[in-house]
Amino acid sequence: VSFVVVLPFLVLIAIAIRIDSPGAPVFRQTRVGQGARDFTVFKLRTMYVDSEHRLESLRELNDVADGPLFKMREDPRVTRVGRLLRRWSIDEVPQLWNVVRGDMALVGPRPPLPDEVSQYDREVARRLLVRPGITGLWQVSGRSNLSWKDSVRLDLYYVENWSLALDAMIVWKTIFAVVKRQGAY
Numbered sequence: 001v002s003f004v005v006v007l008p009f010l011v012l013i014a015i016a017i018r019i020d021s022p023g024a025p026v027f028r029q030t031r032v033g034q035g036a037r038d039f040t041v042f043k044l045r046t047m048y049v050d051s052e053h054r055l056e057s058l059r060e061l062n063d064v065a066d067g068p069l070f071k072m073r074e075d076p077r078v079t080r081v082g083r084l085l086r087r088w089s090i091d092e093v094p095q096l097w098n099v100v101r102g103d104m105a106l107v108g109p110r111p112p113l114p115d116e117v118s119q120y121d122r123e124v125a126r127r128l129l130v131r132p133g134i135t136g137l138w139q140v141s142g143r144s145n146l147s148w149k150d151s152v153r154l155d156l157y158y159v160e161n162w163s164l165a166l167d168a169m170i171v172w173k174t175i176f177a178v179v180k181r182q183g184a185y
Contacts, residue, residue, distance in 0.1 A: 006093070013044060013081075013090065020081040023049035026094055031111035034131045039103040041111055042094035046082025047075075067148025068119040089178045095134045107167040108133025109155035127155045130162065140173035 014025035027045040030038050048054075054077055055070065064071045078086065085091040098104040104111060111132035117125070137154035138146060146154070158166070 010044075010093065013085070016081050017045055017079070017085075021048050021079045030114060031132065032114055032117045032128065033103050033111060034128060036117065036125075036128050038114065039098070039101075039111075041103070042097050044085055044091040044094060046079060046085050046091045047077040048079060051077035063144075064148050067152070068116040069148050069151070071144045073144075092134050099134065103131070105131040105133045106135065107158075107170045108136055109158060110136060110138055110151065123156070124152050126159055127152070129159050135170060135174040135177075137170060140170055140177045143177065 017023075017025040023045060025045055027043045027047075028040050029043070031041040033039045058072060058075070058077075059070065061072055062070050063073055082091070095104060099106060108131050109127040112120075112127070117128070120127075137158050138151045141154055142150070
């Protein structure tokens with residue numbers, strides 16, 4: 001029933017994405033999940049279609065200097081519609097399909113890219129003991145404003161202390177994190 005309610009909204013967003021920039025409105029990317037298994041994550045496209053090719057030229061502008069994660073506050077690869085979708089975390093909605101498929105959970109560590117995982121040491125690799133999540137402690141604790149070290153610390157805390165109560169608290173705090181929009185870029 002909720003899918004039927006959300007579908008018209010997603011169709012309108014898909015049209016806006018296509019009007020703003022050419023390319024498919026849904027972005028597919030390989031991520032690494034529980035047990036270091038690759039899966040395809042689904043998101044609404046927020047960047048231009050050539051964004052992955054342009055990444056190398058932007059590496060020196062990385063706002064997360066202490067780890068393998070790449071983030072830029074003013075990333076020129078993000079489209080106008082993409083900025084709005086990211087600000088409100090709407091680009092994450094298709095990941096509900098990943099949850100249905102069992103690749104992801106609602107709550108868990110951020111799903112990393114294979115290139116990031118190749119740089120993990122043993123300690124950081126413990127993030128892969130649980131399914132990655134659409135939201136997690138990293139999102140409710142600062143999102144993209146966090147350092148790599150802080151993101152890992154929060155993910156490992158989640159892995160070691162998982163409980164239904166912790167998941168419920170994170171889901172509740174996610175609502176406020178999305179509304180505040182801090183660290184959403």
